[in-house]
Amino acid sequence: MAAEGHRGEGGELTARPGADETGTRPPGGGGTAGGVGAPFARLVGVSKSFGSTRALSDVDVTFARGRVHAIAGENGAGKSTLIKILMGVLQPDHGRIEVDGSPTAIASPAAARALGFAAVFQEPLVYPHLGVLENIFVAGPERSRLGDLDRPAMRRRAAALFEQLEVDTALLDRRMGELRLGHQQLVLIAKALIEDAKLIIFDEPTSILSGAETAQLFRVIQRLRSGGSAIVYISHRFEELEAIADSVTVLTDGRVAGAFEARPFDLDAIVRLMSGRETRGYGAAPAAHRAGTTGPPLLEVEGFTLRPYFEDVSWRVSRGEVLCFYGQVGAGRTEMAKALFGDLRPTAGTVRMEGKPLAARSPRQAIRAGVGYLPEDRKAEGIFATQAISENIVATVLGRIVARLARYVRRSEVRNLTDSQREALQIKMAGPSAPISSLSGGGQQKVILGRWMVERLKLLVLDEPTRGIDVMTKAQFHEIIRQLAEEGLAVVVISSDLPEVFEVADRILVMRRGRIVAEFANDGTAPPEEVLRQAVALDQADAGARGASANGNGTIVDVGGVSVLVPSGDPEEKEVTGQ
Amino acid sequence: MTDIGIALPKGVSPDSSPASSRVRHMLGRIEYEGYLAGVIVVMAIVLTFTVGSAFWGSTNLSGLLLDVAIDTVPAIGMTLVIVTGGIDVSIGSLVGVVAVVIGLSFEAHLPFVLVLLIGIVVGIGGGLVNGAIVAWGRVPPIIVTLGTLSVFEAITYQLLGGVWISTIPAELTQIVVLDRLGPVPYSFIVAVALVAVFSYIMARRPIGLKIYATGDNPEAARTAGLPIRRIQLFVYALLGGLTAIAALMTVGQSPLVMPTTGQDFELTVIAAAVVGGTNILGGEGKVIGGLLGALLVEMVEDAAILYHVNSFYQQIVLGAMIVAGVAIGVARRRARLGAKAER
Ligand SMILES: Nc1ncnc2c1ncn2[C@@H]1O[C@H](COP(=O)(O)OP(=O)(O)OP(=O)(O)O)[C@@H](O)[C@H]1O
Ligand SMILES: [Mg+2]
Numbered sequence: 001m002a003a004e005g006h007r008g009e010g011g012e013l014t015a016r017p018g019a020d021e022t023g024t025r026p027p028g029g030g031g032t033a034g035g036v037g038a039p040f041a042r043l044v045g046v047s048k049s050f051g052s053t054r055a056l057s058d059v060d061v062t063f064a065r066g067r068v069h070a071i072a073g074e075n076g077a078g079k080s081t082l083i084k085i086l087m088g089v090l091q092p093d094h095g096r097i098e099v100d101g102s103p104t105a106i107a108s109p110a111a112a113r114a115l116g117f118a119a120v121f122q123e124p125l126v127y128p129h130l131g132v133l134e135n136i137f138v139a140g141p142e143r144s145r146l147g148d149l150d151r152p153a154m155r156r157r158a159a160a161l162f163e164q165l166e167v168d169t170a171l172l173d174r175r176m177g178e179l180r181l182g183h184q185q186l187v188l189i190a191k192a193l194i195e196d197a198k199l200i201i202f203d204e205p206t207s208i209l210s211g212a213e214t215a216q217l218f219r220v221i222q223r224l225r226s227g228g229s230a231i232v233y234i235s236h237r238f239e240e241l242e243a244i245a246d247s248v249t250v251l252t253d254g255r256v257a258g259a260f261e262a263r264p265f266d267l268d269a270i271v272r273l274m275s276g277r278e279t280r281g282y283g284a285a286p287a288a289h290r291a292g293t294t295g296p297p298l299l300e301v302e303g304f305t306l307r308p309y310f311e312d313v314s315w316r317v318s319r320g321e322v323l324c325f326y327g328q329v330g331a332g333r334t335e336m337a338k339a340l341f342g343d344l345r346p347t348a349g350t351v352r353m354e355g356k357p358l359a360a361r362s363p364r365q366a367i368r369a370g371v372g373y374l375p376e377d378r379k380a381e382g383i384f385a386t387q388a389i390s391e392n393i394v395a396t397v398l399g400r401i402v403a404r405l406a407r408y409v410r411r412s413e414v415r416n417l418t419d420s421q422r423e424a425l426q427i428k429m430a431g432p433s434a435p436i437s438s439l440s441g442g443g444q445q446k447v448i449l450g451r452w453m454v455e456r457l458k459l460l461v462l463d464e465p466t467r468g469i470d471v472m473t474k475a476q477f478h479e480i481i482r483q484l485a486e487e488g489l490a491v492v493v494i495s496s497d498l499p500e501v502f503e504v505a506d507r508i509l510v511m512r513r514g515r516i517v518a519e520f521a522n523d524g525t526a527p528p529e530e531v532l533r534q535a536v537a538l539d540q541a542d543a544g545a546r547g548a549s550a551n552g553n554g555t556i557v558d559v560g561g562v563s564v565l566v567p568s569g570d571p572e573e574k575e576v577t578g579q
Numbered sequence: 580m581t582d583i584g585i586a587l588p589k590g591v592s593p594d595s596s597p598a599s600s601r602v603r604h605m606l607g608r609i610e611y612e613g614y615l616a617g618v619i620v621v622m623a624i625v626l627t628f629t630v631g632s633a634f635w636g637s638t639n640l641s642g643l644l645l646d647v648a649i650d651t652v653p654a655i656g657m658t659l660v661i662v663t664g665g666i667d668v669s670i671g672s673l674v675g676v677v678a679v680v681i682g683l684s685f686e687a688h689l690p691f692v693l694v695l696l697i698g699i700v701v702g703i704g705g706g707l708v709n710g711a712i713v714a715w716g717r718v719p720p721i722i723v724t725l726g727t728l729s730v731f732e733a734i735t736y737q738l739l740g741g742v743w744i745s746t747i748p749a750e751l752t753q754i755v756v757l758d759r760l761g762p763v764p765y766s767f768i769v770a771v772a773l774v775a776v777f778s779y780i781m782a783r784r785p786i787g788l789k790i791y792a793t794g795d796n797p798e799a800a801r802t803a804g805l806p807i808r809r810i811q812l813f814v815y816a817l818l819g820g821l822t823a824i825a826a827l828m829t830v831g832q833s834p835l836v837m838p839t840t841g842q843d844f845e846l847t848v849i850a851a852a853v854v855g856g857t858n859i860l861g862g863e864g865k866v867i868g869g870l871l872g873a874l875l876v877e878m879v880e881d882a883a884i885l886y887h888v889n890s891f892y893q894q895i896v897l898g899a900m901i902v903a904g905v906a907i908g909v910a911r912r913r914a915r916l917g918a919k920a921e922r
Contacts, residue, residue: 089802109804125799127792129862138792139803141785148783 039064039101040230041086041117041199046095048081048254050438055081056254058095063199063230068221070233070241073251074274074470075442079234080122082251083203086232087119088112113139118197120188120205122234122441122468128177133158135176136191161190164223166216181208181376182329189217193224200224201232204441206240207467208376210329210496218244236442236470238267250274271471295319298490299358299459301340304349309335310514313349317459317490322481324505324522325494327535332514333494334376337461341373342366353458370458374448374465376494442469449477460484461492466500478504498528510534611856611911615871622878630885637762639881644763645756646877647870648770649828654851654869655777656706656818661852663814664794664861665713665720670822670848672731673705674841677826679735682744682836691750699823705731706819713815714808728845739838747834755831766828770870773821777866790814794861850876850897853904860909876900 041063048056056078063069071079084090086097088106096103099115106112127135133154142153159169167186176184185208192200202221206214221231221244233245241248248260250273257273260266297316304313310332317323325333339346342360351358353369360366363373439447445468462481466474481504485491495501501508502522510518510531518534520526626634633639653670660667677698684694705727712723758765781787793800793810800807825844830836853859854875855868876897883893 087802088804109802111804113804121802123798125796125802127795127799127862129795130788130791134788134791138788138800139805141788143785147785149785149788 037064037066040099042098043082043086044096044098046082046085046092046097048078048085048090048092054254056085056092059251059254059256061249061256061259063232065198065230066225066228067246068225068231068233068244070235070245070248071251072235072238072241072248072270072274075446075468075473076440077251077274077470078254079251080203080440081254083119083121083201083232083234086112086199086201087117087121113195116195116198117201118192118195118199119201120185120192120203122203124181124184124188124208126176126184126188128175130176131172132174132176132179132187133172135187136194140195157194158190161193164220165190180330182210182213185209186213186217189220193220197229199230199232201234203234204236204468205233206235206237208329213329214240236468236474238265238270238471241265242267274470274472298354300350300352302350302352304336304339304346304351306335306339306344306346308514309344310339310511313511313514313516315509315516317492319458319488319490320485322485322491322493322504322506324501324508325492325511326498326501326508326531327496327511329496331511331535333511334463336511337373337463337492337494340366340461341371343373370456372457372460374460374462376463376467442473445469446473449480457489459490459492461494463494464496465493466495466497474500498532501531502526502528612865612868612871615855615868615875619871619874619878622875622882626878626882626885630882633885634881639885640762641756641759641764643877643881644767645828645832646880647873648764648766649825649832650847650851650873650877651770651870652773652828653818653822653825653848654855654873655773655866656814656821657848657852658855658857658864658866658869659777659781659790659814660720660818661849661857661859662790662794662861662864663811664797665811665814666849666859667706667709667724667815667818668721668845668849669705669709669724669728669731670818671841671844671846672728672735673702673819673822674826674829674844675735675838676705676731676738677702677823678830678836678840679738679744681827681830682747683738685748686744686746691748695827698827699820702823702826703816703820706816706822707812709819710812710815714811735840736838739836741838744836745834747830747836749834751827751831752834755828766831769824774866774870781866786810786813791862794863796862846897846901847873847876850901850904853908854900855904856908858908858911859905872904 039062043059043061046056046059047054059078059082061069061071061082071082073079081090085092086106088109088111091107097106098104104115106115106117127138130138133151136158137154142150142157144150144153155172158172162169162172165186167183167190171179171183171187176187179187185205189202189205192202202217205217209217218240221233224231225246233240235241242263242265245265246261246263248265248270250257250259250270252274258269260270295318298319300316302314305311313332313336315323325336327333335344338344340351340360342362342365345361353371358369358371360369360371366373445465449462449465465481466477469477478500481491481493485506493501493504505522508520508522508526508531509516510520512535518531520531623634657667657670680701681694681698684697689697709720709724709727712718712727713720716723755766756764760768781790789800789805790810792803792805793807797807826841829840829844851872852864852869853872855865855870855872857864857868879896879900880893882888883890883896
């Protein structure tokens with residue numbers, strides 16, 4: 001790509017490119033006990049390759065005390081690799097790390113911990129069968145005088161943190177695997193904070209958090225920053241960078257393409273640097289949509305109910321239509337989709353497909369009936385983790401490829417399918433036979449989407465399809481979704497991302513607390529604020545009164561002409577209680 | 580549902596939860612082990628009414644409890660190994676090696692206690708070999724231990740040279756079999772004591788937590804910097820040492836060392852662990868389950884003898900119990916994953 005050196009495109013930037021080379025360099029060798037803004041950790045000329053993939057090349061970046069450093073970059077740009085090197089999970093091929101000005105080897109995760117580094121990794125690394133408390137303390141448990149686990153002491157420390165994060169302390173007594181994703185993420189955040197770390201890294205922490213939980217996290221980050229911690233923050237959501245970051249470093253193909261040291265950040269310039277090419281116009285006006293629905297309904301859902309997740313939900317979708325379900329995390333959309341897909345059993349209601357009753361009792365039956373579902377929790381439900389990328393793509397078509405002609409999986413067909421998806425989705429990979437675990441977080445998501453694209457379906461349900469996807473690819477995903485609809489597929493998109501909803505939807509249904517509370521046609525007449533308000537049930541005055549600061553009760557950020565509210569209402573608790 | 584081996588923190592402050600959930604929790608806590616104990620009690624009752632005197636006779640009962648002890652001691656180690664996501668199928672032939680070594684040592688008139696120590700050292704050594712290859716060799720545990728199974732067998736044959744060793748001092752039989760508290764052999768008491776110690780370690784010591792974590796999510800454990808390799812080495816070495824104790828008891832029980840000593844023993848021990856609720860997928864299992872599993876397995880075997888069932892069928896029953904134990908473990912996990920999907 002174009003970004004050969006990170007000084008190349010300086011002319012277009014509002015901020016200084018390569019700012020890590022200036023200003024923040026530690027004076028001489030001093031500054032072990034530096035104050036706010038004093039450099040704490042520094043990567044110098046760090047490179048890392050996986051086989052022929054260059055994940056990082058010659059990266060210089062400095063993390064200073066009391067500042068929030070954002071790192072932006074496309075899927076596969078090397079962000080998570082950089083984090084893993086800092087945390088001692090990976091070793092750099094070249095370059096060095098300096099902590100407080102002196103070169104330091106971080107040979108293991110334990111060494112990183114000893115240096116006061118903590119991280120919330122992109123992949124939720126949980127122990128599902130251990131208690132929440134045990135999950136938090138597994139690496140550094142509190143001990144009694146005799147060296148036993150001191151659970152009361154651990155409980156006290158964890159409870160204090162949970163209160164800061166506004167998480168119910170009753171969760172401490174649960175098993176980790178019973179918690180919903182958002183709560184698991186909050187537990188992992190608590191785990192990173194428990195050690196009073198000096199450098200705290202968040203790798204896409206908010207992708208599975210509700211707006212309220214995000215706001216809470218931001219408050220905690222602000223507090224850490226005032227406390228003098230260095231914070232590294234990775235996100236694909238630009239509105240979050242605006243809300244929380246003090247500086248933004250852009251990684252492109254493993255190189256530092258530029259750095260921005262002061263708000264407001266020039267988002268267009270960031271996007272340009274990320275892609276190394278001209279932007280397609282991030283946040284462009286919503287695409288024009290055909291008015292109304294087309295033809296008779298393909299799928300009709302009546303009185304669909306599974307308490308406490310969703311109740312009396314009725315809707316229909318036609319061929320060629322993109323129907324979006326918008327709502328807060330926990331509004332019951334995922335559960336409804338799973339019930340449709342045969343993964344959960346609804347207690348009431350009927351589903352008709354092309355006029356005929358459809359009651360999928362297993363995902364297998366649903367797929368045979370022509371319904372596909374891209375799950376929200378891709379790590380747990382979507383990936384065959386130890387299998388090759390190509391096998392993951394063809395996982396559901398396998399039967400058909402085998403059935404046709406030969407009794408063995410036809411290699412050439414697998415290859416063709418993989419190649420076409422790789423092309424269409426621009427998946428960065430060493431090769432189709434590489435394990436899917438070697439892909440970046442966003443790359444894995446693309447593979448799963450690719451799997452459904454090769455399947456022959458009538459209805460495709462996409463649950464948060466662009467979570468963890470960079471902005472450029474996101475636009476591409478949206479195009480693909482529109483295209484699938486044009487080819488005659490009915491597409492249902494579950495999304496908590498309002499700009500996305502307006503980008504792809506023909507029709508928008510808003511769900512709140514398990515019910516459909518509003519319907520909008522996306523023909524230019526639906527005001528985004530109103531859709532948002534329906535989802536969070538704020539009345540007008542209330543919403544208007546909310547300030548635009550991350551410390552307030554909610555944040556309204558303008559992204560590409562669309563207002564995004566990060567509200568701070570009560571997150572809806574949807575935990576499984578004792579089975 | 581709450582079948583992980585750690586004492587869940589719910590017990591720490593029961594006052595914080597409402598009474599109903601406390602009851603539900605207590606029920607949840609005893610769930611699997613409770614059922615198992617129930618099955619054992621039912622079996623004992625059935626045996627009482629059908630072959631009562633033969634079952635409760637002190638010869639039968641002592642013999643049964645000794646068999647349970649011999650299975651339980653290594654089942655503790657097996658539980659830990661399976662919790663880390665591993666398995667060890669070599670322990671039967673490791674019993675053979677230990678038996679031969681102590682037999683030869685007795686033949687050489689080494690002091691009694693020294694012989695016992697040599698046996699245990701050999702057992703730990705065998706376990707260390709397994710553990711080291713699993714930890715550093717990146718070879719699946721089933722393959723590693725299948726390999727060492729053959730190697731241990733070859734060593735036994737080589738050392739034994741085709742003859743049997745029968746010069747086992749009566750002293751060993753005395754302490755293993757004959758020393759009793761009522762009908763309860765000391766060996767059984769030792770086994771129960773070991774279960775208590777390791778239950779405590781798994782529930783209360785940091786190492787126990789780390790062992791569970793290693794098996795529950797190896798990737799997370801690695802990223803968290805847990806000493807996974809040392810943990811693996813530890814559990815296999817421990818299993819080796821406990822296997823050696825079982826070998827000493829076996830030789831005390833039948834003071835004769837043959838090429839077949841210990842054969843198929845691994846099946847019984849694995850059965851005890853998985854029937855006891857240890858999940859073959861790793862991450863969950865309790866030491867106490869190994870004891871209950873051993874009790875059940877040995878009672879079934881005892882019943883088969885009392886009912887004069889062909890030993891051919893006994894093998895089938897043992898196999899069926901292993902399969903059922905594994906299947907139940909996997910099904911329970913799937914049920915729980917389903918529950919999770921209902922967030
Ligand atoms: N263990 C591995 N083996 C092989 N290749 C890897 C491995 N880990 C990462 N890579 C490759 O290195 C590159 C950078 O990956 P990384 O995970 O750092 O991306 P990222 O910037 O975090 O992307 P995302 O936004 O999707 O999370 C990708 O091309 C990825 O496929
Ligand atoms: Mg990443």
